[in-house]
Amino acid sequence: MTAPWTPGEFTERLRAVSAERYHDRHPFNVRMHEGTLTREELRRWIANRFHYQRHIPVKDALILAKFDDPSLRRGWVRRIQDHDGEKDGDGGIERWLRLGEAAGIERGELLDASRVLPGVRLAVEGYVNFCRLRPALDAVAASLTELSAPDLMRTRIDAFERHYPWIDGEGLAYFRTRVEQGSRDGQEALGLVLEWARTREAQERAVAALGFKCDVLWTLLDAVDRGPVCG
Template identity: 75%
Template structure:
């Protein structure tokens, strides 16, 4: 594929398969979740959030050039922070507190659903075992993340005013971070995928990541059936 065709193929995956289309996310954004459902999502999604720097460290270790390592290192710092009380993981903990979920409850992880654990483990192991190109390509769900974050901020402000406004800082920060990170990762994938086989592997990796996010929401959604 030409660079233009390859870019189009990559962008088509989240456009068709991103978890903004999942019924649970759609109910969330339409204001249809109860406080218990929203808290269950916050608890289980945190299991994914706390593993983001883990998978990024695995990707970082695969790079053989300083430029790529320097660029990717920033992602770990974005989530872990440079000091206690900073970073995306901290901001998710504050989201939980704003929604009435104690920090200790999030950190304990005792309520994480088996299906969520399986999905997150699958993604982390993918980044551990697959080549750098495929691991980076999987992160390109970030191409669709800024739009989702804007939708989510508006939905929370409109439908869930009982959540303190400061708790939405994670979503606000991810608008800019997602745009920056997705463009950097896209450029890296375009540079590294030079054969048709590599291009197809990158597209398949991105498709896999979309399935991970979808499976996570399947588990969260199914946990509320009949309640």
């Protein structure tokens, strides 16, 4: 049997996946941060990314259901509350709706999913089903894109403030909130993956799961980049 990687080696391999394949490198994201997207392109991204955002608490509920330990469930349920909110008018989904409104998209257009492209639907469905069908290790490892999210959020806030002043600054609340939440969630998930993946086979599965999640995010942007203008 092949010996497992040390915790340090395993962590480096996981971080290498994000460094090489995270969607911050996608041409659409690069153009977004350079400030070269048109209003129509940015609205198309906001509308389609919302389809992913609204499914985050769904996939987290599927992951939570795999945990036998009540303490793990208590910790993970916070992620659902972060997006759904603890009351109406609160949470990450609400903040994304406000981003859409700040960009000139009616929230009804986001909620009815009429703007969602087929490729985006398939990418999101694939990720949700991955979390539904795969073991807890794989599903949690897929969430490790959160390790790269804080830096992306900081870059995005700066880009929106400098290049897209037509979007009211209050609409950027989702990005600001996710800087702290993403850092916390990424470290929490990394700790679980390091604890659970004790064999080389389990470690390689975790690396592959993170690669799959990077592919989901990349494919979503491919669809948005090539899709029709949402108006």
